[in-house]
Amino acid sequence: MTNVKREATVDMVQPRSIPMRDIDHKHIRTLPLFADIASTRFDELVAGAFLQRFPARMELIREGDLPDFLHIVVDGAVELFGTLEDSETALAILKPSATFVLAAVIRDEVYLTSARTLQATRILMIPAAAVRDVFIKDAAFARATVSELAHRYRDLVRDIKGNKLRTGIERLANYLLRLQEERGAKGQFELPIEKRTLASYLGMAPENLSRALVQLGEHGVEVKASKITIIDKARLRRFARPQPLIDAPDA
Amino acid sequence: MTNVKREATVDMVQPRSIPMRDIDHKHIRTLPLFADIASTRFDELVAGAFLQRFPARMELIREGDLPDFLHIVVDGAVELFGTLEDSETALAILKPSATFVLAAVIRDEVYLTSARTLQATRILMIPAAAVRDVFIKDAAFARATVSELAHRYRDLVRDIKGNKLRTGIERLANYLLRLQEERGAKGQFELPIEKRTLASYLGMAPENLSRALVQLGEHGVEVKASKITIIDKARLRRFARPQPLIDAPDA
DNA sequence: CTAACCGATTGACAAACGTCAAGCGCGAAG
DNA sequence: CTTCGCGCTTGACGTTTGTCAATCGGTTAG
Numbered sequence: 001m002t003n004v005k006r007e008a009t010v011d012m013v014q015p016r017s018i019p020m021r022d023i024d025h026k027h028i029r030t031l032p033l034f035a036d037i038a039s040t041r042f043d044e045l046v047a048g049a050f051l052q053r054f055p056a057r058m059e060l061i062r063e064g065d066l067p068d069f070l071h072i073v074v075d076g077a078v079e080l081f082g083t084l085e086d087s088e089t090a091l092a093i094l095k096p097s098a099t100f101v102l103a104a105v106i107r108d109e110v111y112l113t114s115a116r117t118l119q120a121t122r123i124l125m126i127p128a129a130a131v132r133d134v135f136i137k138d139a140a141f142a143r144a145t146v147s148e149l150a151h152r153y154r155d156l157v158r159d160i161k162g163n164k165l166r167t168g169i170e171r172l173a174n175y176l177l178r179l180q181e182e183r184g185a186k187g188q189f190e191l192p193i194e195k196r197t198l199a200s201y202l203g204m205a206p207e208n209l210s211r212a213l214v215q216l217g218e219h220g221v222e223v224k225a226s227k228i229t230i231i232d233k234a235r236l237r238r239f240a241r242p243q244p245l246i247d248a249p250d251a
Numbered sequence: 252m253t254n255v256k257r258e259a260t261v262d263m264v265q266p267r268s269i270p271m272r273d274i275d276h277k278h279i280r281t282l283p284l285f286a287d288i289a290s291t292r293f294d295e296l297v298a299g300a301f302l303q304r305f306p307a308r309m310e311l312i313r314e315g316d317l318p319d320f321l322h323i324v325v326d327g328a329v330e331l332f333g334t335l336e337d338s339e340t341a342l343a344i345l346k347p348s349a350t351f352v353l354a355a356v357i358r359d360e361v362y363l364t365s366a367r368t369l370q371a372t373r374i375l376m377i378p379a380a381a382v383r384d385v386f387i388k389d390a391a392f393a394r395a396t397v398s399e400l401a402h403r404y405r406d407l408v409r410d411i412k413g414n415k416l417r418t419g420i421e422r423l424a425n426y427l428l429r430l431q432e433e434r435g436a437k438g439q440f441e442l443p444i445e446k447r448t449l450a451s452y453l454g455m456a457p458e459n460l461s462r463a464l465v466q467l468g469e470h471g472v473e474v475k476a477s478k479i480t481i482i483d484k485a486r487l488r489r490f491a492r493p494q495p496l497i498d499a500p501d502a
Numbered sequence: 503c504t505a506a507c508c509g510a511t512t513g514a515c516a517a518a519c520g521t522c523a524a525g526c527g528c529g530a531a532g
Numbered sequence: 533c534t535t536c537g538c539g540c541t542t543g544a545c546g547t548t549t550g551t552c553a554a555t556c557g558g559t560t561a562g
Contacts (some may be wrong), residue, residue, distance in 0.1 A: 106401050135397070142393040145397050154360070160342060208520075225527095246333075461512080
């Protein structure tokens with residue numbers, strides 16, 4: 001559970017910032033959160049937004065701060081994590097085009113999680129005040145926000161169930177099965193994140209993740225560095241016993 | 252983490268059901284979720300709703316089912332719990348006037364948790380279809396739903412942080428501190444739920460909750476059955492090290 | 503009043519998990 | 533090519549936690 005906090009700041013690098021009005025926002029427009037919003041409202045959001053590029057391992061937000069921006073991962077990857085004294089734990093790994101800190105922005109209360117980039121990442125940042133403003137005025141946006149929050153809420157419920165009802169190695173086994181599905185059910189794939197981050201997300205020490213990966217050799221998995229091969233999927237499923245209400249994502 | 256599932260059905264008892272139009276709904280009307288809704292819309296919700304009385308330990312909903320009703324605890328107490336094979340774990344203890352399964356109702360997807368009463372309890376049940384219908388038509392209700400979901404989402408984030416970053420006894424110590432605040436900072440109070448349920452909520456075996464309560468004797472707590480006395484709050488706080496971003500509820 | 507029941511408690515033991523320390527291996531910098 | 537750094541791995545050990553079994557104690561039914 002406890003992972004020593006590691007350095008995350010890159011002081012030398014000045015992230016490049018590009019106003020959103022100058023960039024292509026067709027893709028953003030099609031996200032579920034914005035798809036049904038009125039054009040004039042969307043323009044309000046765009047007006048103050050900008051796209052920013054960050055290097056790897058850069059802290060984006062810190063828990064306890066008040067939200068300034070709604071964040072959207074355009075490319076790269078972001079880790080949400082919580083801290084307690086010198087320990088931390090990953091709560092989510094976000095890929096394009098996930099939004100984050102929506103709940104804090106809407107309620108205008110402090111962040112409960114910190115966030116850092118896991119690799120070079122571009123983030124679209126929309127001023128929190130604009131989001132709240134459009135949220136009040138545009139019913140379609142309010143409804144989309146509900147859908148997004150409900151989705152995220154359900155993801156967390158599944159996470160809690162998995163964490164409280166399974167052992168570490170079971171969580172790992174099911175994670176690999178889910179990852180394999182995401183990658184088109186191929187027998188071989190790469191872990192998308194560093195193992196220490198995965199360990200933190202799965203709620204285990206990095207040392208135990210190593211040992212668990214070795215143990216899964218007995219259950220149809222072969223590991224070479226970050227390359228995973230599922231030799232015998234039926235066998236792995238027998239061990240992992242995946243359950244739709246924990247492992248299957250919402251539609 | 253693993254608690255054996257126990258019997259929950261009371262087949263003999265037929266819950267009494269009272270149409271909501273016949274009852275006093277002033278109190279419901281003032282809940283944040285309904286406060287700003289248009290009167291005609293509120294009447295739509297009321298039309299199909301009814302108040303139902305359940306005995307203790309009765310299963311109200313089962314994970315995997317599709318939602319028929321939005322539930323509101325009018326009095327009594329309800330446990331939300333998740334299951335995996337023969338184990339279960341409590342995700343939340345709900346008191347008046349909490350709503351539950353809102354996310355499932357809005358998304359019209361299966362429940363991820365089951366629910367049972369912990370004592371004799373009255374539940375207001377609003378048909379899911381009516382909720383979704385009003386949600387589409389009434390912007391104020393949509394906004395209130397966002398606020399409610401965001402609130403619940405943040406509660407879950409705090410829970411996950413506590414679960415992953417603290418040991419069982421630390422979670423217990425902080426739970427007692429929070430409970431004491433709720434009860435007006437009195438030195439003595441009763442546990443509001445059975446210890447086995449508390450153990451499940453705190454993610455520990457009942458046996459370990461017993462032992463943890465004994466251990467807290469060294470840290471300013473005295474326990475006699477379900478009566479808790481905090482003899483030395485400063486001492487308990489030193490041990491528990493509560494943290495606002497985990498233990499303080501949203502406004 | 504007595505017996506049966508059930509949640510809580512206690513003890514003994516085993517499994518899961520974290521911590522510490524040492525060493526490995528691969529990629530980057532010189 | 534060599535060295536260095538860092539994430540990963542491995543082993544040893546201790547703590548936390550779960551499990552099994554027996555017992556306690558308060559409540560309830562007869």
